[in-house]
Amino acid sequence: MKCVFIVLDTVRRDYLSTYGNDWVHTPALDRLAERGVVFDNHWVGSLPCMPARREFMTGRYNFIYRGWGPIEPYDDTLPGELRKHDVFTHLLTDHYHYFELGGENYHTAFNTWDFFRGQENDWWASHVDRMALPDHLGQLSQQNFGNRKLQQREEDFSGPKTAQAAIEWLKTNRASDDWFLQVEIFDPHEPFYCTEKYRAMYGDDYDGPFYDWPSYDEVHESPEAVEHIRKCYAGLLTMTDHWVGRIFDTLDDLGLWDDTLVVFTTDHGTMLAEHDFWMKNIMPLYNEIVRIPLIASLPGNERAGTRTGTLTQTIDLMPTFLDYFDTPPPPHVQGRSLRKVLDGDSVRADGIFGYFGMAMNLTDGRYVYMRNPVNEDAGPLYAYTAMPTGGLNRWYPREVYDRVETGRYFGHTYNLPLYKIPTDGKVPRHHPDEASYAGRNQLFDVAADPAQQHPIEDPALEARFTERIARHLEACEAMPEQFTRLGIDPPGA
Secondary structure, eight states, X not given: OEEEEEEESSOOGGGSGGGTOSSOOOHHHHHHHHTSEEESSEEOOEESHHHHHHHHHHSSOOTTTOSSOOOOTTOOOHHHHHHHTTOEEEEEEOOGGGGSTTOTTSGGGSSEEEEOOOSTTOSOSOOSSOOOOOOBSSOOOHHHXXXXXXXXXXXXXXXXXXXXXXXXXXHHTTXXXXXXXXXXXXXXXXXXXXXXXXXXXXXXXXXXXXXSOOOSSBOOSOHHHHHHHHHHHHHHHHHHHHHHHHHHHHHHHHTOGGGEEEEEEESOOOEESGGGBEESSSSOOOHHHHBOOEEEEOGGGTTTTEEEOOOEEGGGHHHHHHHHTTOOOOTTOOOOOTHHHHTTOOSOSXXXXXXXXXXXXXXXXXXXXXXXXXXXXXXXOEEEESSOBOSTTOBOOHHHHTTOEEEOOOGGGTTOOXXXXXXXXXXXXXXXXXXXXXXXXXEEETTTOTTOOSOOOOHHHHHHHHHHHHHHXXXXXXXXXXXXXXXXXXXXX
């Protein structure tokens, strides 16, 4: 058995023709869909980047317990479980968050790994003196500007380098069996920087200030700037798709499709001015962020060209890979193998998703319910961890550590002691002309209203979804404060 797992960051499913787009060119992913199974009802779990990757690795929700952070000492990981059964694992990535404070212990779970430098604010290009930045909108940092100077030709970009490394690895190991190759390309994550020929494919004639990296904020830019960003995103997606296609060409040349599982997905989407917001992390979790693509080409071309509308989530991928390698899942996995879906079964009636400390969201595949914290401070809230970093590339402030407690809180942590760290949550941002989301929930029928423009009122349905959230929290062994902050009674209370 062989597997190639391709993760692109920040892919909008509605920018793929497989999911109905009629203007963005993604021929490689179209090709995968033609020979694979398309999952039409696939959703995130925990957000953003590293919380999603912890779900890839563990098959468990992350956002109930902590936010952005490392693999924990008690985590049973996908590569770790595969290695126990003599499956060789290799990671190729330009996702630089794996190599920052708060991203520890992911890459070291693999037998071997390689990392390609230069994305976003990766501390790569080294300039003592500050550079003159062009007039610009949105974000543009000294570090990113320096990194760009080292990436002018398409082949110099870290995404293409990652894809080329995958090609070479496949050629080197063409005669081997029992391996798992994870290929992670940070693109099309912002900044939406690609070579000119890909923007030209979309007729981008924007002549305003330099702009390809929107701030995480409300939209204040002109319609022309918004259109420019969408074309920049499309161009970067098409460039990335081209290099994914090169990997698929290699699978063709080596005759590997017949006995290889090939899976493509993303960690989350992003807002490109929909609902008057840019990017993610601040606003309610609309479909553009949380309903994501998943395409799987099965060994032997099984079920080629088919689709399934069964509800699935990120946590289902880890047990699926284990299943295909005849490896039993560890005891605390919450996801379910998608082989059951392919056999016509359902793996779940509904699923929760969100950011740590923000809203608790639930979908059954038709409706989305956004349950917001009842107070503006979104508390009370604690992070539970054995790895006490404070998020993306930072520690908690020292005064926070002075208030940390320790204890043994959850069954899935193998009785290891954890830090209980007081921390802050937040209510999703509302626009100035709207009321705060504190204590105000939203319910959408995404089948009838996929753009989520018209919240519906249905007290009976909201009560049922509130009860389902309580059941999910109970199953996750959530601490009492998670119920309190959401204004939900624990089951049986």
